[in-house]
Amino acid sequence: MNRPRTAKPGDVCVLLEPSEDEVVGLRQRQMSLQALFGGRPHERVHLTCQRFELPDERLLPDVMRRLRSQLVAVGPFPIVAVSLVQLDHSFWQSRLLRWRIQGTGELRRFGVIVEDVLVTVGVTPHFLPASGWEPTQVTALEAIPEVNLDSYLGDMVFPQHLFVARQVVLSRIRDRADFEILETVQLSNG
Secondary structure, eight states: OOOOOOOTTEEEEEEEEEEEHHHHHHHHHHHHHHHOOOOOOOOSOOOOEEEESSGGGGGHHHHHHHHHHHTTTTTEEEEEEEHHHHHHETTTEEEEEEEEEEOOOHHHHHHHHHHHHHHHTOOOOOSSSSGGGGOOOEEEEEEEEOOOTTHHTTTOOSSSEEEEEEEEEEEEETTTOOOOEEEEEOOOOO
């Protein structure tokens, strides 16, 4: 499978996020990791599930309408970390510490719904869940030094509940640290 290109300004991302009441717990987890690994907490913790480029800006209202319509059938579901991973990320121009998350049927179903909506309106998704791709990482920290994760993982307990995916956010990349929120859809039905 070909790797999708690196994100660039103008791309739209489909994110799964927690509700506000879970953000405090996530921040505490980030601060605990920061005490061990350094770096800085990643703002607005989320799981990126899809990214796409709009060939025509006029397609955006249709994408949003169809997503809202299709996501009515999707209820909130848990995002659970199973380990940690570090990587140098070209878009963030930084070494990141990420939680590796557990794949689930709900997450795969969500990904296929988003992919189907995009394909239906004539937008090419960068990630292809129907072909087996699924999101696997949530960024915890940015700008960490290179570390030997193995020497720390033995003291950490996994799996760890990170959050319940309660909202879908469409976010446009303006620049490396500048994003525009286009739409937020609550996952409420189960």
